[in-house]
Amino acid sequence: MFRILVSDSMSEEGLAPLRKSEQIEIVQKKVTEVEHRLHEFDALLVRSATKVTEELLEKMPNLKIVGRAGVGVDNIDVDAATRHGVVVINAPNGNTISTAEHTFAMMAALVRRIPQAHISVKSREWNRNAFVGNELYGKHLGIIGFGRIGSEVAKRARAFGMKVHVYDPFLTKERAEKLGVTVCTLDEVLALSDIITVHTPLTKETKGLLGEKNLAKTKKGVYLLNCARGGIIDEKALLQFLENGHVAGAALDVFEKEPLGDHPLLSFDNVIVTPHLGASTVEAQLNVAAQVAEEVLQFLEGKPVTSSINLPTLSKEVYAKIQSFYTLAKKMGILASQFMNIPVQEITVTYAGTVADLETTYITRSLLAGFLQPRVASTVNEVNAAMIAKERGITFGEKFSDDTYGYANCISLTVYGENKVFTMKGTHIPTYGDRIVQFDGFSIDFAPEGHLLYIQHHDKPGMIGKVGNVLGAHDVNIATMQVGRQKAGGKAIMMLSLDKPLDEDMLQTFINIGDIETAKKLEV
Numbered sequence: 075m076f077r078i079l080v081s082d083s084m085s086e087e088g089l090a091p092l093r094k095s096e097q098i099e100i101v102q103k104k105v106t107e108v109e110h111r112l113h114e115f116d117a118l119l120v121r122s123a124t125k126v127t128e129e130l131l132e133k134m135p136n137l138k139i140v141g142r143a144g145v146g147v148d149n150i151d152v153d154a155a156t157r158h159g160v161v162v163i164n165a166p167n168g169n170t171i172s173t174a175e176h177t178f179a180m181m182a183a184l185v186r187r188i189p190q191a192h193i194s195v196k197s198r199e200w201n202r203n204a205f206v207g208n209e210l211y212g213k214h215l216g217i218i219g220f221g222r223i224g225s226e227v228a229k230r231a232r233a234f235g236m237k238v239h240v241y242d243p244f245l246t247k248e249r250a251e252k253l254g255v256t257v258c259t260l261d262e263v264l265a266l267s268d269i270i271t272v273h274t275p276l277t278k279e280t281k282g283l284l285g286e287k288n289l290a291k292t293k294k295g296v297y298l299l300n301c302a303r304g305g306i307i308d309e310k311a312l313l314q315f316l317e318n319g320h321v322a323g324a325a326l327d328v329f330e331k332e333p334l335g336d337h338p339l340l341s342f343d344n345v346i347v348t349p350h351l352g353a354s355t356v357e358a359q360l361n362v363a364a365q366v367a368e369e370v371l372q373f374l375e376g377k378p379v380t381s382s383i384n385l386p387t388l389s390k391e392v393y394a395k396i397q398s399f400y401t402l403a404k405k406m407g408i409l410a411s412q413f414m415n416i417p418v419q420e421i422t423v424t425y426a427g428t429v430a431d432l433e434t435t436y437i438t439r440s441l442l443a444g445f446l447q448p449r450v451a452s453t454v455n456e457v458n459a460a461m462i463a464k465e466r467g468i469t470f471g472e473k474f475s476d477d478t479y480g481y482a483n484c485i486s487l488t489v490y491g492e493n494k495v496f497t498m499k500g501t502h503i504p505t506y507g508d509r510i511v512q513f514d515g516f517s518i519d520f521a522p523e524g525h526l527l528y529i530q531h532h533d534k535p536g537m538i539g540k541v542g543n544v545l546g547a548h549d550v551n552i553a554t555m556q557v558g559r560q561k562a563g564g565k566a567i568m569m570l571s572l573d574k575p576l577d578e579d580m581l582q583t584f585i586n587i588g589d590i591e592t593a594k595k596l597e598v
């Protein structure tokens with residue numbers, strides 16, 4: 075049974091797929107109302123009101139996924155979630171149109187002074203001369219941030235006969251041309267535009283992007299819009315430019331601090347405001363709730379998510395292809411970690427054959443998670459494996475090679491520890507399964523699963539019998555056994571899979587046989 079906490083208001087219809095599952099219990103309450111049972115939840119669904127902080131994550135040790143029904147994840151401490159191994163997903167497309175339409179509604183309202191006129195008429199006035207506005211037709215619109223919403227705003231602006239200038243450092247010329255907009259520098263957008271609208275995320279680079287310095291570069295009489303994130307337009311600077319009359323008006327849906335409360339911006343007649351309503355339509359809320367609900371359901375069923383903020387994004391088709399290698403890699407990591415139970419500095423994974431053409435980042439992360447899990451107390455998974463490796467001073471890298479070791483695909487692992495380098499090769503054979511085909515320099519062929527006993531010995535007659543006798547005497551049944559050696563009479567290894575786990579103190583009994591150098595218990 076999975077428990078999902080929905081802590082902000084969300085479309086009921088969008089959540090319906092989750093309600094259908096008998097494996098899922100949904101609790102719709104604010105975090106503060108369920109403080110005593112936060113540890114029970116596997117998933118948390120939020121909009122922007124719930125702040126997903128490190129402190130909250132610590133109170134939710136069972137949490138596996140946070141779903142943001144919307145775009146911006148600035149209310150979620152993604153780094154902290156990553157450290158806790160919690161996947162963060164969002165619903166990036168569901169509210170694009172609503173927010174673009176809201177921006178356009180705000181733009182029209184701003185230049186035609188519709189809210190002011192509305193208040194006037196409601197106050198029983200009829201003052202037509204007080205509300206003379208401007209046309210949008212023929213005006214220069216500057217769009218800062220040309221992603222999903224910015225480009226939808228541009229389409230609508232073109233339909234209104236506006237000239238669109240765009241600044242986005244990550245926008246390619248081809249995409250801009252396709253959408254019929256002119257790519258500019260930021261200074262050009264500032265200098266050319268009659269109206270400027272921002273559609274970037276709030277980042278270190280965009281915080282205060284329209285501050286005192288850049289506002290001074292805009293045309294006198296410019297109109298400004300922010301339906302993205304509070305803080306992209308610096309509110310203090312905006313006040314100053316409204317006071318001196320340089321900015322003709324501003325339309326704001328978002329603020330540095332929300333809820334806004336009493337704010338000096340509200341005293342300006344030419345500032346129109348909405349309470350973060352960009353995505354507040356029935357359609358957008360249905361879209362985003364349905365999108366996160368579907369993703370969370372997939373995730374809880376062990377399937378891939380497609381819009382994760384802190385995991386490589388995989389389509390279902392790609393996930394299906396990598397799944398076998400993902401499992402093999404995890405087992406290889408677990409085996410290597412137990413075998414090399416010493417500090418390690420570096421891990422290299424080399425891919426050859428069919429696996430080399432797949433999304434290997436995910437496979438490497440899986441191997442790393444398998445390797446780190448026996449070494450750390452907290453949960454390690456694909457989300458936090460890279461971060462934990464870094465914290466522990468373990469570097470890791472991927473290589474690609476043509477040497478498949480005679481198989482259709484081959485994953486080779488090299489672990490560099492103090493005074494010891496360990497190597498292993500694994501392959502996945504459809505219908506046969508995962509096989510380790512090289513272990514610590516010995517060619518061998520065993521399935522990496524269950525209770526394993528590794529013995530390194532001198533290649534002499536009778537060794538297999540002696541090991542078998544010890545196991546028999548302790549009532550331990552051998553399920554399978556594989557041997558490998560470097561040369562006749564040289565160093566050799568045995569890998570036995572057993573029907574029950576070995577007691578740690580039995581290992582010395584094998585060493586006492588003589589001609590056995592190492593006996594290790596491995597559990598996968």
Ligand SMILES: NC(=O)C1=CN([C@@H]2O[C@H](COP(=O)(O)OP(=O)(O)OC[C@H]3O[C@@H](n4cnc5c(N)ncnc54)[C@H](O)[C@@H]3O)[C@@H](O)[C@H]2O)C=CC1
Pocket residue numbers: 144145146147166169170173218219220221222223224241242243244245273274275276277279280301302303327328350351352353354
């Ligand atoms: N008011 C509301 O209710 C809503 C607000 N939003 C906000 O709108 C904003 C845009 O959302 P989307 O278009 O979906 O995101 P997006 O990720 O599709 O687009 C953002 C664009 O900003 C660009 N960008 C990043 N740094 C930049 C910089 N320093 N200068 C210029 N451009 C930069 C990126 O290259 C990207 O093209 C986000 O902040 C999002 O949180 C989104 C939905 C609803």
Ligand SMILES: O=C(O)CCC(=O)C(=O)O
Pocket residue numbers: 121122143144145146147169350352353354
């Ligand atoms: O949940 C909301 O209404 C806010 C939407 C938003 O700001 C976003 O998706 O970034």
